[in-house]
Amino acid sequence: MASEFEVKKQICEIGRRIYDRGMVASNDGNISVRISDNEYLCTPTGVSKGFMTPEYICKVDSHGNVIQADNGYKPSSEIKMHMKVYRDRPDVNAVVHAHPLYATGFAIAGIELTAPIMPEAVITLGSVPIAEYGTPSTEEIPNAISDYLQHYDAVLLANHGALSYANTLLGAYHKMESLEFYAQLLYISKQLGGPKELTQEQVKRLYEIRRQFGMTGRHPADL
Ligand SMILES: [Zn+2]
Incomplete structure (x- = not known):
């Protein structure tokens, strides 16, 4: 298993990727990793996620209380949202x-990402609902x-952004990247006269492939 310092470095790397890809403006966004039953590493509030170094990263318990934080950094103001995910999804x-x-444009327009438009999005995400504001x-x-x-x-x-999660940090980040790519494609295809959606039969075959791959996580294919 990676050392705590290694995990902190990974969080900084993922922060840099979300910033570089324009997935966050200014000091927006937050990232956390579960390192034991009652210990979590998370990004601090009020800093750009594109320029963090390991000493920025805070450690909290399962209630979001600070265990360790350097130089007056405070855990993300959204830590409750992260803890809800960990509680409900062991x-x-x-x-x-x-x-x-x-x-986020779709989240503001109130349009869920449900159209089956490309195989990777169907296999990885299925559809993406919008949680109430x-x-x-x-x-x-x-x-x-x-x-x-x-x-x-x-x-x-709704009217805010996106949330993704997985058994690994890279996995959670990749879901965010796939989600944004899916939203971009859906938006562009709408400008070009509307997407030609995959048929139910085609979607069923993709769901079957997902099951064969034994992919982790939860997916509409399991419903
Ligand atoms: Zn936010």
């Missing part, structure tokens, strides 16, 4: 929250995502 070890441009940093977002956590590995947050 298989999840990492959570990524960002505001990717296209996915909640005020950031309150219990409203944890409550709003509650219904979706058991069936999906990525969810849009």
